[in-house]
Amino acid sequence: MVDDTAFIFDTLVVVGPGLIGSSVLRRARAGHRLARRLIAVDSSPAVCQRVMELGIADEATTDAAAAAAQADCVMLCVPVGVMGDVAAQVLPFMRPGAVLTDVGSTKVSVIEAISPVLRADVPYVPSHPMAGTEFSGPDAGLVDLFENRWCLLTPLDNTPASAIEAVRELWQRCGARLREMTPAHHDRVCAIVSHLPHLLAFTICGTADDLAGETRSEVLDFAASGFRDFTRIAASDPVMWRDIFLANREALLEMLGRFMEDAQAMARAIRWGDADYIVDRIERGREIRKSLIEKQQA
Numbered sequence: 001m002v003d004d005t006a007f008i009f010d011t012l013v014v015v016g017p018g019l020i021g022s023s024v025l026r027r028a029r030a031g032h033r034l035a036r037r038l039i040a041v042d043s044s045p046a047v048c049q050r051v052m053e054l055g056i057a058d059e060a061t062t063d064a065a066a067a068a069a070q071a072d073c074v075m076l077c078v079p080v081g082v083m084g085d086v087a088a089q090v091l092p093f094m095r096p097g098a099v100l101t102d103v104g105s106t107k108v109s110v111i112e113a114i115s116p117v118l119r120a121d122v123p124y125v126p127s128h129p130m131a132g133t134e135f136s137g138p139d140a141g142l143v144d145l146f147e148n149r150w151c152l153l154t155p156l157d158n159t160p161a162s163a164i165e166a167v168r169e170l171w172q173r174c175g176a177r178l179r180e181m182t183p184a185h186h187d188r189v190c191a192i193v194s195h196l197p198h199l200l201a202f203t204i205c206g207t208a209d210d211l212a213g214e215t216r217s218e219v220l221d222f223a224a225s226g227f228r229d230f231t232r233i234a235a236s237d238p239v240m241w242r243d244i245f246l247a248n249r250e251a252l253l254e255m256l257g258r259f260m261e262d263a264q265a266m267a268r269a270i271r272w273g274d275a276d277y278i279v280d281r282i283e284r285g286r287e288i289r290k291s292l293i294e295k296q297q298a
């Protein structure tokens with residue numbers, strides 16, 4: 001049991017204090033007893049400087065090894081494509097018993113990338129807060145980003161219960177609700193609820209942009225009619241989403257295949273005037289929206 005009147009960790013090191021990392025730092029700064037001391041690590045000196053200007057860490061450095069040596073917990077908040085490299089930079093310097101965690105949007109590939117450099121005396125708890133925005137960087141963080149949102153944990157068979165409990169407590173103090181699942185199940189779920197919607201948003205914006213001249217300017221002028229909601233998601237960070245698509249290739253392609261079949265079925269219903277099919281599909285969409293509102297996840 002974690003003592004809920006004490007800090008969970010003495011020193012928390014957040015590697016990659018962008019949208020997600022800086023939101024955790026802001027939460028820790030706001031008196032939720034995540035950690036007594038906060039160190040931010042980023043490969044960009046400009047990000048380190050900004051973190052200090054924002055006052056959301058006690059220290060900000062590009063020296064991952066020196067920070068890791070002081071950590072009771074290292075949280076990796078970098079794009080999923082560099083998780084393995086960054087883990088290799090911090091793990092050799094971590095103290096025995098310190099906890100490693102990450103916030104990556106894909107889990108099988110991140111665990112595969114980190115596993116070869118893992119140490120038996122450093123427990124690793126993979127996590128994924130299901131909360132975010134289309135913005136990036138340390139200025140984009142929000143103290144209440146995780147409030148009432150799900151955070152998914154995908155512990156390994158040998159992850160000690162005490163480390164899982166500490167990471168659970170950290171997310172709970174960020175306001176999140178916790179669920180545990182296997183990494184493979186996580187990746188299938190996220191492929192349909194998060195990764196495919198982003199793929200569709202990027203694609204529809206590209207399709208609209210490919211339309212010639214006049215029509216393109218009309219897209220911008222009259223976009224309020226549905227298109228606008230896609231553009232918010234399509235404004236997300238290219239490196240982050242490139243990495244997610246490549247990392248979750250199999251599950252994403254499976255969900256895309258199913259979607260394309262269903263889109264074909266809709267096209268067929270429209271061609272043949274199958275009004276009942278069309279209405280049924282729209283009603284299912286409305287039901288899903290209604291249940292999200294009821295669950296306060298809309």
Ligand SMILES: NC(=O)C1=CN([C@@H]2O[C@H](COP(=O)(O)OP(=O)(O)OC[C@H]3O[C@@H](n4cnc5c(N)ncnc54)[C@H](O)[C@@H]3O)[C@@H](O)[C@H]2O)C=CC1
Pocket residue numbers: 015016017018019020021041042043044047077078079080082086103104105106128129130131132133134135136137138237240244
């Ligand atoms: N943006 C979102 O809505 C969500 C993102 N995630 C995951 O969280 C992670 C971070 O995403 P964001 O906070 O959105 O990204 P971000 O772009 O806002 O921040 C990432 C930070 O990592 C730094 N960085 C990149 N490579 C590095 C390296 N090799 N060494 C040290 N620092 C490095 C960048 O300079 C940047 O400051 C990603 O793995 C993403 O999949 C998870 C949930 C939601």
Ligand SMILES: O=C(O)C(=O)Cc1ccc(O)cc1
Pocket residue numbers: 104105129130131132133134194233
């Ligand atoms: O901004 C949005 O709509 C998001 O979907 C944010 C988001 C992005 C990536 C994740 O892994 C989880 C949440």
